[in-house]
Amino acid sequence: MNFPNAPQLRGMEAFPPPIKAVHRARIVNPQGPNDCDYHEDGGLAVRADGTVAAVGDFTLLAVAFADRYEVIDETKHGERPTIIPGMNDLHVHWVQNEVRGRFRNSLMPWLEEHIWPEEHRYADAQLADARAQTFFDELARHGTTVAAVYSSVHESALRAAFQHAAGRMVIGNVIMTSDFPPYLKQDPEEALAMTDRFAEEFGGSYAVTPRFAPSCSAEVLKAAGRIAKQRNVWVQTHLSENHDGTEHDEVELVRRLFPDAKSYTDVYARAGLLGRHTIMAHVIHASDEELDVLAQTGTCVAHCPTSNEALGSGRMPVERIRERGILYALGSDVGAGPSLSMLHVMQAYNRVHAGHADVSETEALYRGTLAGAEILGVDRVAGNLNRDKEATFAVLGSPGTRAYANPNHLLAEIFAGSQADLEAIVRKTYIAGRRVF
Ligand SMILES: [Zn+2]
Known part of the structure; x- marks a missing residue:
């Protein structure tokens, strides 16, 4: 039967869209020239509208978002890939x-x-x-x-x-x-x-x-x-x-x-x-x-x-x-x-300035991700994978499955590759949650 005066559903438009998927991989998320978040077993929760719902340790995210999402486990090919911002x-x-x-x-x-x-x-x-x-x-x-x-x-x-x-x-x-x-x-x-x-x-x-x-x-x-x-x-x-x-x-x-x-x-x-x-x-x-x-x-x-x-x-x-x-x-x-390959450019950045200025792998990554978004005035929505930004990222095939205490060490191994290695290392690219490669 119909209930008269039933309250209308209100306020739903204020709810964030549902989680579409959680990507499981290492996650390197630059925050500044010398500041970088790193999750060895990370989770990147992406909403249906293509924005980031959360980024952190996968096990914590798994509890927070239990039964509401699809897990895209990037580790399934016998290696542990790395997610970095576009x-x-x-x-x-x-x-x-x-x-x-x-x-x-x-x-x-x-x-x-x-x-x-x-x-x-x-x-x-x-x-x-x-x-x-x-x-x-x-x-x-x-x-x-x-x-x-x-x-x-x-x-x-x-x-x-x-x-x-x-x-x-x-x-x-x-x-x-x-x-x-x-x-x-x-x-x-x-x-x-x-x-x-x-x-x-x-x-x-x-x-x-x-x-x-x-x-x-x-x-x-x-x-x-x-x-x-x-x-x-x-x-x-x-x-x-x-x-x-x-x-x-x-x-x-x-x-x-x-x-x-x-x-x-x-x-x-x-x-x-x-x-x-x-x-x-x-x-x-x-x-x-x-x-x-x-x-x-x-x-x-x-x-x-x-x-x-x-x-x-x-x-x-x-x-x-x-x-x-x-x-x-x-x-x-x-x-x-x-x-x-911007990874190839980051590699060169560290090489040419070594001995002249303090440079690090995480700084090179910042100069190739967030710094560009800041210059173009789009860092509110792009440049890294902080909550509510566009889920725009690359999945890199990482060297081996060993654990890294520090993102500099992981990035140093990635940057050690040849130009051909660095040109082949990107496995997938997403722009605002949509896969474009
Ligand atoms: Zn030119």
Whole structure:
């Protein structure tokens, strides 16, 4: 029978969605540069809406969530895999993926021989679409879920990238209005109009991307800065990568092209391109004064140690960047970097700075996960596996089944692998609870 005046069900919308699954594995969950939670036999409880309900020791979670969940026991293949948060690649040229690893020992000749002709091909919309699908599938296969991405000068390539990107990504078409090289040269007005249109259309997922100072005049840089400010979007470009004293010296080239500017950094400062929404790649040969300007303006840095090694660009002075509190996170810089694996980049981070600055495995992991999310302002929902964030993570095949008292020891064994090992170590990738690889 029907009861009159039966109370309606109220307040259910305030209940969190039910648990969908608990993943059982080792869990390494970075909290800061030198702060990392570790669970040797961990559980990651994921809600049906793709957020994290809890992370901790599996046995405790099993009691807390008894009979309400499916256990996905990642250990069942005779090893004990490791869950880490989805990784960040804060500097990657997606249109160079097919020619990665073909570097020569200097920036300018490499650009002319390998990069310009390759990027030129992305005018072909069909090619761009097929390559974008491949590239973003590969990012997922490497566990990369947060990225700042450079596209070519072409509208078709940018649209293809936005169509296939998965995760928290910022993407921009490069602006190239000077003769580097003539066949990629854009009409300044058209290039700026396109940039403005995209900034309006893609908002916070878009980055105004003057390729680097030599690609643009001071006027174009200034107009680009204005668009970024008006549209409240990101800025990304390159700063002080090569200073090898040869005829191809990039820093010297900038000095010649912008005789009024005090420094390479000052070229961007004058254009209004510095600030908290700006990610400068490399920053290897900057003076103290330039670093002070980056710090004062809140400008962030994408650090790409594998690329810097490959092109013989030098070592980013991490100790001077840290001293000033400049935010920085890791990037692959593919195609100068040889691999999309951010684990490979983390490995290099520890190697190149050892003896110059205090680095550790857990710090490398932080620079490749949470630090990138912090820079892009998405750390409230991404970057690590804390409760209520998106359950975005990679499952790594770990070495053996032995127990580790300290996550540094576990990560050290993982980082000891070769480039090929690190490229094959990701077994699964999830974005907001959904498996994408
Ligand atoms: Zn680059």
